[in-house]
Amino acid sequence: MKSKISELIHRLSKVTPFPETELDNILKTEFGISLIKLRTLEDAEIVPDLERIVEERVLTGIPFQYLTGRALFMDEIFFVSPAVLIPRAETELLVETASDLITRHSLKSLVDVGTGSGIIAITLKKRYPALRTLATDISFDALKVAKKNAILHSVDVDFVQCNLLSCLDGPFDLIVSNPPYVGTNDPYRDFRQSEPEIALIGGEKGYELSLELIFQAADRLSKRGYIIIEVNPYVVEEMMGKLSGFEIQLIKDFNGANRVMVLWMT
């Protein structure tokens, strides 16, 4: 098994700088087993299927989540398609920040803007079944995936096709979003070419759509309301210079980068 694992890692290194992490991710998502566990086995029935996924991944360069149609977020499986962003580990910080505020302030309503596969809204609704939960996306195809995920996770979320919050009145206790925040000239732009541009590009600097969302959200917040938004750490200082009338807190991710912004009205 050890030589088979080394061979698969070597093959994956042609398409990713983190082949071990990716193999572990494939194993957990598709077979419910970690790489550490697989290393302890003499033999495993999953090997032919695992080899097939790695082979297709290396041949096509397409992220394995789009090949299999499934991705892992906070240890749970979600459907994905090329119409949605592949869930990122950084977004866990947004979910944990939202959970903390919901618990501490007994928040009752939530809207997730740009829900994509629905991971944020669905994870929070699962944790807080009494939370009135809405989710918007401009992409009809993304919403189809999010609705499938709500059924998969047996939660009741209202999905609306909408440009940011323009079709909703509020007030909401919590407005959360992981919006597109890559700039048009950002080198990060080419990071995963298979992902939809509408899920990645937030304007020339990257934060333009986020600012529009924050200004719309300010008109739709309840008195005790909060906005939580995932931000691009490279331009967050510049972005903050464009905001006034809010209290703002920045939260760092596991790499020490400012990744989540919490705003409330003063």
Ligand SMILES: C[S@@+](CC[C@H](N)C(=O)[O-])C[C@H]1O[C@@H](n2cnc3c(N)ncnc32)[C@H](O)[C@@H]1O
């Ligand atoms: C970075 S992805 C985040 C998806 C998901 N929330 C996640 O965290 O994986 C941004 C999402 O915003 C959606 N989007 C882009 N522009 C939008 C707009 N003007 N109004 C609503 N949604 C938008 C995209 O379709 C995409 O699904």
